[in-house]
Structures are given as structure tokens and as C-alpha cells.
Amino acid sequence: MPLSDTTPLLEIRGLSVTIPTPEGDVHAVRAVDLEIGRGDIHGLIGESGSGKTMTGMAMLGLVPKGSRIGAGRFHFDGQDLRQQAGRLRGRRIGMISQDPAAALNPVLSIRRQIDDVLRTHRDLPRAARRAEALALLAATGLPDPEKVLRSYPHQLSGGMQQRVVIAQALATGADFLIADEPTTALDVSVAMQVLALLRRLVAERNLTVLMITHDMDVIAEACDRVTVLYAGRSVETGPVEEVLNRPAHRYTRALLGALPDAVPRGARLAVVEGSFDDPDPEGAA
């Protein structure tokens, strides 16, 4: 039975990820609720150690070996990610990582790297794959896709490399993208262009995006809804306007207060109390 469009594409209730180490268990994710509707760009904001990246990795089935995933519900489009994450990865769920220079292979041409993805995921003859690669590069706003196709990663700027990585993610045919700090390695002006590109692609191609970031400015620039993570727990969620204008949780307010343009010039910036390994974020709240 096909699910109606009102069902969220992603439904997570009480997700936890526990990683065993020689020094004992690390509770990377403790209790995360996340619901993402089709066509949304949903921000997941938190700082180093908040569990935001591990939440994304759990959806991709890429948690460290031996990790235990617990969840009341962990569903993508009606399928249980606990069993299906590996199968969905690269078919329905794609990934855009922080550092495009690290995501791309330095010794292979862009043409080869996109073609590899197309060959793996799409059943197309050679000529059609080339046409598709060009179309994808053009869709990401790269000027002269022919030339980009012949290039190697080092011949491209950071912004161009990130556009190639986005084209690669689209090449899989995935309709849900996990973008983990996609603009953190980029200059502000380039970041703005890449975020605008993501918004346009989401609208044009019916995509859904989970945007993982530590930067409220990125959330404000690109997202429809946002979930705030603190010490492995989701502490607040809602439409971006509402969370920015009326943050309910003290930690969200602190994150906003730490932005350099939150206070008059030279005034002291808010300092976020407590640290990520604080076992009880409510206690800090």
C-alpha cells in the first residue's frame, strides 16, 4: 500500500547509538526524535559531540562496527532503517560531505568519478551516461560542464568541487540527501551560492534534505524546519522562523546569542554553559 504524501518521509523516535570502546560505551546519540516531510530542507543543528553526524551515519547504516542502535521508530518511507539502511544508501539516500576535496578522488577525472556512480546505480548505455553527467553538472550551475568533466579535482575551486559532489549525489538517483556541513569548508559568499543551489534543486527535483550543521546562519539561510541537538538529545524542533524568533530551549537561545552579530559590536558574546559530555542537558537548562 503506497503511503500518502502526508506521511513524513523520515520518522525517527528515540534514536540512540552506543559505540563500544576499550574505555567503555560511548553514548554518541542518546534520544533523538526527528520527523522530516517530503520536500523539506530540515536542519539538524548542534556542536561538536552533539551526535548530529552520528545520527546521519545511522541513517546511512555507517555506524562504527559493533555499535548498538536503539529506536522506538527508525523509518524511511515506511522501511525500517535498522534492516534497510545499507540497501537504501546510494539508491534513495545520498550523502554530501563537508570537505569536497576529501570526498573526490584526486587522481581520477571528474568524468570518471561521475560515471562510476552512474554505472553503479543507473542502467544506462555509455553515451547516455555521458549526456546525463553533463546534464547533472549543468544542473548544479557549473559553467562549461564539458570542461569540468575533463578536469581533475585540484583544477576546480572549493565551490566548484562541492557542486561536483552534489552532482554525484544526484547521479545516484537518491531523493533524500544528507548534507553534513556542506558549506563549512567554503567562503561565506560561495556558501550562499551553494545553499541557494540546494534550495533550487530541492524544488526542481522533489528532493528532501537533512542539513547537518553547527551554524545557525546556515539554518536561517537554507532550511524550512530545524531540530536542535544537545548532548545526543533533540531538545527543540519547529519551523525555522519560529525557532529563530522564539527559541524555547535555553541551549537554542545560547547558540543564537553566540553569533557575532547577535549583540552590539564589541559587546560580550553569550557563552554556552555545559559541555557536550554533560550527561543531563536538562540539568544545564
Added chain:
Amino acid sequence: MTGSPLLEVTDLLIRYRAGLFAPRPKPAVNGASFRLERGTTLGIVGESGSGKTSLLRAILRLLPVESGAIRLEGRDWLALHGRALRRARQGIGVVSQNPFLSLSPRLTVAEILAEPMLAAGHRPGPQIRDRIAALLSDCGLPAAFLDRRARELSGGQAQRVAIARALALEPRLLVLDEPTSALDVSVQAQILNLLSDLRERHELSMLFVTHNLKVVAHVADSLLVMRRGDVVEFGPTEQVVHAPAQPYTRELLSFGVHSRTARKEPS
């Protein structure tokens, strides 16, 4: 000469040579002029390729300039060479973007902080130990950190150590190259607060280089915006922020939370 600015750059032109017979490329810095007054902070803003790092490296005398002048504390800074240059350069402290690359993984924090003093010819002894502890506490870290190594520090703690090291020889000028770009927003806030404190306490002048205009607008007294080698904007921070001359500057300022809440705030 207390009336002269700490740093004065006039018509600075920097060009990288492509090759012996290659055509002369466009300059990386195309005639930059600005002043840094004593005890103030100048923010230098630009994206990759804007020339901001070339400008910085020329000021540190790590890069030859084609033409133009740099005066530091009234002296012709480009005329210094060899030993005299190395000695004079001790008056400039440098903090770079990634503390884990700039701090040796093999040394303890105490050894890291002692290094500039030993290199400058101070003798090891109790004086240096006291100075190291003072530097560390100045930068907000307890003495317990003296025996740690870089890998045992968080990003913010490591950057505090890097700042302490830059202050070890009591520089008049502190050069900061993207000092918060690798940090979380809340850690960035702590580092920006620390820099304000240090500036007051040590009467430091600072050059703060970054691609993020909003970060530096918070701490800088004046701003210089570079684009493709040209200085496109230079003036007091208030003026640049409230009446930017360039659409590019306005765009950089419009990024993020502030403009969205201002735009969509229901009345």
C-alpha cells in the same frame, strides 16, 4: 613617534611570477593602502583568491612585494633584512586557522609556550616557567594544562594555547589568520571574547583576516574588504556595516539569522 600609526601600507602591489617567459599575471594584491592605528583592530575580509593572505604574508615579510611601502611603527619595514628583520619580527605575533597544524603534536603545552622565548635567546629557568603559567592563565586555561599535548585539547583550548604562544614575546601587533573558522560557533564566541580582553589588557593592535565579515565586524574598529586583488572597501566598521559601498559587502552581511529574523519577524 607616538603620532604615527602602528602599521601603514601604501600602494602595495604583489605579483606571483608564473614563469620566466610566461606573460605577467594579474597582481594578487593590486595597490592596497591602509593604516592600522595603535591599539585598534583592523578586519581584512575576502574570499579565496581575494589577496588577503598574500597581503598578510607580505606584511610578515614572507613574500616579496613588487612595489609600494610598508611602515611599521614609523620604520621602513621593507628595508629590513637578515638578522635585523628576524629581531624586529619578534614584535609580531601570529595565530593561524588550525591550531592542530600550528601546535607540535610532540611537545607539551609548556614546551610549546617556552619555544618562542628560548628562540629569542631567553635562558631556561624559573622566570620562563612563571611567564608560561601567566600566559596560559591570561588566555583562560588553568596551569593543569601545562603538561598536556595538543591531541588532549579541544579545538578551543588548542586555539587558546596558540594565542598564548603568539603573545609570548609581548608583540605590539597580533596577526590572526582565520582564528575561529575551524571552531564551533559557541567556541568562536569564547575566542572572540578572549581577544577583546587581551586587547584591553595588553594594548594590542590586531590584524584579523577572515572570509566571514560578520565575525570580524564584531571585533574590528575598521574594516578592509578585498576582492580579486583590489581593496573595494576600507573605513570605520560602523560605516562599512551600515553604509557599504559595494553590493558584495552588503551580500556578505545579509547571510544568515539576522536578516531572516528581521525579514520575517511578525509584528
